Amino acid sequence: MLDRLAIRSFCNQVVSGAVAAAFIVAAAGLKPGCLIAQETAPAQQPIPAPPAAPRPATLPAAPRFVVVLDAAHGGDDGGGKFGSLLEKDLTLALSVRLRSLLAARGIAVVTTRESDASVVPERRAEIANHAAARACLSIHATQTGSGVHMFVSSLPPQDPARIAAWKTAQSAWVTRSLALEGVLNSALLQAGMNVTLGRTALSSLDSMVCPAVAFEFAPAGGQKGEKPATSLDDPAYQAQLAEALAAGLLAWQAEARQP
Amino acid sequence: MSPAMSIVRRIQTWLFILLLVASAAMGVVLWQLRERAHQRLLAGQDSAPTQAPVVSPEERATLMVANDADSSMQPRELTLPLPQDDGSRARVILGKLLDLYALPDATHPVPGGAASIGQVFLLPAENLNGSPAASAPARNAGPAEASIAAARGVSVANSGAGQKNTAAAAQDGGPELAVVNLSSAFVASHPSGIEAETLTVLSICATLHANLPRVTQVRFLVDGQARDTLAGHADLTRTYLASDAMPTEGTNP
Ligand SMILES: [Zn+2]
Numbered sequence: 001m002l003d004r005l006a007i008r009s010f011c012n013q014v015v016s017g018a019v020a021a022a023f024i025v026a027a028a029g030l031k032p033g034c035l036i037a038q039e040t041a042p043a044q045q046p047i048p049a050p051p052a053a054p055r056p057a058t059l060p061a062a063p064r065f066v067v068v069l070d071a072a073h074g075g076d077d078g079g080g081k082f083g084s085l086l087e088k089d090l091t092l093a094l095s096v097r098l099r100s101l102l103a104a105r106g107i108a109v110v111t112t113r114e115s116d117a118s119v120v121p122e123r124r125a126e127i128a129n130h131a132a133a134r135a136c137l138s139i140h141a142t143q144t145g146s147g148v149h150m151f152v153s154s155l156p157p158q159d160p161a162r163i164a165a166w167k168t169a170q171s172a173w174v175t176r177s178l179a180l181e182g183v184l185n186s187a188l189l190q191a192g193m194n195v196t197l198g199r200t201a202l203s204s205l206d207s208m209v210c211p212a213v214a215f216e217f218a219p220a221g222g223q224k225g226e227k228p229a230t231s232l233d234d235p236a237y238q239a240q241l242a243e244a245l246a247a248g249l250l251a252w253q254a255e256a257r258q259p
Numbered sequence: 260m261s262p263a264m265s266i267v268r269r270i271q272t273w274l275f276i277l278l279l280v281a282s283a284a285m286g287v288v289l290w291q292l293r294e295r296a297h298q299r300l301l302a303g304q305d306s307a308p309t310q311a312p313v314v315s316p317e318e319r320a321t322l323m324v325a326n327d328a329d330s331s332m333q334p335r336e337l338t339l340p341l342p343q344d345d346g347s348r349a350r351v352i353l354g355k356l357l358d359l360y361a362l363p364d365a366t367h368p369v370p371g372g373a374a375s376i377g378q379v380f381l382l383p384a385e386n387l388n389g390s391p392a393a394s395a396p397a398r399n400a401g402p403a404e405a406s407i408a409a410a411r412g413v414s415v416a417n418s419g420a421g422q423k424n425t426a427a428a429a430q431d432g433g434p435e436l437a438v439v440n441l442s443s444a445f446v447a448s449h450p451s452g453i454e455a456e457t458l459t460v461l462s463i464c465a466t467l468h469a470n471l472p473r474v475t476q477v478r479f480l481v482d483g484q485a486r487d488t489l490a491g492h493a494d495l496t497r498t499y500l501a502s503d504a505m506p507t508e509g510t511n512p
Contacts, residue, residue: 073491077491079451079491080450080451080452080490080491081451087451140452140453140492141452142450142451142452142453142454142455143450143452144327144450144452144454144455145327145328145330145452145454145455146328149330149452149453149454151453151454151457196329196330196454197330198330198454198457199457200453200457200492200493201457201460201493201494201497201499202453202492202493202494203487203488203494203496206494214453216452216453216454218452218454
């Protein structure tokens, strides 16, 4: 009993010593003030060496109302894994559907990927910023919760006149992003969707200089005691989501046209 | 009795005495080791066991419990024995929160439980407008905290005894940065998704702030290392403000 106690405490000491050493290294790497303090290059001149990425598919833009669709994950980054389904495939499928619907309504669309390709968050924001988009939609999928979750950057809103740092460029657009979220929310509710709204810290979203919303879809229904959930890859469900989003983006375009 | 037998008897006797002395000596050494380890346990903060010692008084704590169904957080009060030192308190309370998430009927299911919280270190809060606000000496400095503070170039006033330091910190009352060290097993098994990951991060921030109001900033490490995201989404490279976690965004009816 005694020796066990002693050995255990001794082991605790050894383990905590090792952990402490790891902490020194990690803490030395922690930069102060990531959330507010500015540390990197301005948004106009993004990352030093933009990694090679597939050419974004661009449709001819008759009116200058461009929507950026960002199918999250891809390539090496599978995103969430839900049984046999991969998030990267689900997001691409919805992005392709929505792009067709928007194109059919005459809206110019820029996508961050059109295939199963790796695109780093910096590159996604770069594509969005280059497009001078009026709306940016980052598409995710999850098995958690139900219906649709929409998120706006949790960065504190900042005066658009200030030159923003790359990592916090979205802060100048947060107010517009919340407005876009509101319009999309109305369209989704009208389509009978269950929607929750929130704020989050996503590196790709935080670097975008456009009204930007992260759109995450979960199975519809399927909560405790309810009917079984709709599968994330159900074509009917994906079509329903795409239709509602297209309607929302059209409403956003109409709102933008007003003086 | 043959001479050979008597020699064997003598050797047996000596061997017996030798072993007896050896056992007694080992007993003394082990006792001393135990005493020393016990002293260190009492003095050290980061080595405090996750299970609060039985002598700790029962206290009230508030857990901010996340709910995936509506992206909300609800406060839940409970009474539990808590250690005196703030860092250990934070660890015990966050452990309770993660124990709730590990239950089969959790409103925000995440496997792992209390074992997922390695340590919680409390440091003077960073001045987010630039240089660290930590010109003041690191208070409440346990051995590892002292190391962190030293790594940040902060002078350390370490008087050794945990209770005394805690009292000094309480008097000081400045804003604090909590560094939460999560286990890699927890991160590896965390459900992927913006909502799920954001709720975990925010409920940890809100729970820390609810019980230690001086904690205004929170940073995360995984097995002592910086990590990009929790499970592919929530950014772990930033300093979270406790105020981020407070206003839970409205939910549609
Ligand atoms: Zn995702």
